[in-house]
Amino acid sequence: MITIAILGFGNRGSRYAYQLAHNKDAEIVAVCDKKRALLDGATASYGSRVRTFESDEEFFAAGKLADALIIATQDRDHYKHALAALKAGYHLLLEKPVSPTYSECQEIAESAKEKGLSVVVCHVLRYAPFYHSIKQTIDAGLIGDIVSINDTENVGYWHFAHSYVRGNWRNQAESGPSILAKCCHDLDIIYYFTGQKSVEVFSSGSRKLFLKENAPSGAADYCLAPCPHRRECPYDVKKIYYGFTRYTYPRLIWHKRLITGKPKAKIKELREALKTSPYGRCVYKCDNDVVENQNVAVKLQNGINANLTMTAFSEGCFRRLHICGTKGEIIGVDAKHKFKLNIFGGPLKTVKTQSGLISGHLGGDAGIIADFIEFLKTGKVNPRMSFIDVTLESHRMAFAAEKSRESGQAVFIEN
C-alpha cells in the first residue's frame, strides 16, 4: 500500500483525495490545512485514522508520515513547502505552477535531484484522453512533422471573473502572472506534443474590462449590498454562484466549499458569506491586476511555430487546437472530446475520445493519480508523466512570455 499525505485540502487537495480513495493501492494517512472544518471533512470522508494538522509547521515537525506528499497550497507557498518536504524525504506530487519565480522552480528541481526524490508536477491535461489521444496520433507519425500549433485557451467570462478578478489568481504580487497560472498547461502541451524547446518568445496582452473606470454609475462594492445593477450584470453573484444556471450548478459543491470554508455548507450559508467574501465583490472594484487577454508567439527548435491566445471573453471554458503537420492536421476542441484528423490526400476522420468532467480536467485528475501511484508502487514511468525537469520548460516559456509582454521585446532563449 502506498501511503499519501496531503498539504492543502482546498479545491485541488480534496479532489486528489477523492481519486486516491478510489485507488486500491493508495491510502491517505495525513492531511494538513489551516481550516479546521476542511480537516473534519477529511476525517469524515476518509476515516478517523487520517492524522490531521492545522499548520504546516506542525505537519513537518511530525517527520515523514507517508511515502509521498501532495502539495496543493497556493502558488507562492509551493517553494517553501516543497523544500521542507524534500528535506523530510517525501516524493512529491506538486501543484502547478511550481513557483512564480523561475529560480525557485530550479531550486526545487535541484533539491529533488540531490536527494534522489521524484517531483511530479500536476500538468493534468496530459492525462486527459483528448490530449493523450492527440499525442499518440502525433507519435504514430500520422500528420508527419509538426510545423505549427495554434492553441486558444478560452477561460470563460464567469470563470475568469471567479479566479482572476475576485479570486486567488487576480493579483500578480499574491500569485503570479495569468500566463503562468492559467497557461503553463498550454505551454506544457506545446512542449509535450513537439518535444522541442523554445528559442524565441514574443507576447502582448492587456486589461480591458475589469477596471475601476468601467463600474456602472452607482454600483455597490458588493453585489449583495445590494447593487442596483444586479439584473443586467452578467457577473452578479447569483448568476455566478448560486442561481441554477449551467455554470453554477456543476460547480456548486466546490464554490460552497471555497467561499464558506466548510465542506458541506448550505446555499443559505453561501449567500451569507458572499455579503463580505472577496468572491462577493463587484468585478469592477477588486484589487486585480492580471491581464485578461494575452497572445504568445513561440519559435521552437526545428523551426516549429506555436501561437497561444488566452482570453477571458468566451462563453464556454475550453481549448481549441489546430496542429499542422507536413502530412496532415489535427483540429479539435477539448471539451467536445473529439478531434478531426485530416490526412492530406487521404481519409478525413473524426477521432472520438473518452469523455471526462471539465471540473476533473476532462479525466486528467483521475489519470495523474493513477500514474503517480503506479510509479510509486512499481517504478514504472508512464511517458505522459511530467517530472519537474520536464516542467521547467513550460515555466521558462511562461516567464519569457511575461518578460516580453512587459518589455514589448522578443525574448531569446539559449538552450
Ligand SMILES: NC(=O)c1ccc[n+]([C@@H]2O[C@H](COP(=O)([O-])OP(=O)(O)OC[C@H]3O[C@@H](n4cnc5c(N)ncnc54)[C@H](O)[C@@H]3O)[C@@H](O)[C@H]2O)c1
Ligand atoms: N492542476 C490544475 O489544473 C490546477 C487547477 C486549479 C488550481 N491549481 C493549483 O492548485 C493549488 C491549490 O489551488 P486550490 O484551487 O486548491 O486553492 P484552495 O484555496 O481551494 O486550496 C488551498 C488550501 O491550502 C490551505 N493552505 C494554505 N496555506 C496553508 C498552510 N500554510 N498550511 C496548511 N494549509 C494551507 C488553504 O486553507 C486551502 O484550503 C494552487 O497552486 C493552484 O494554482 C491547479
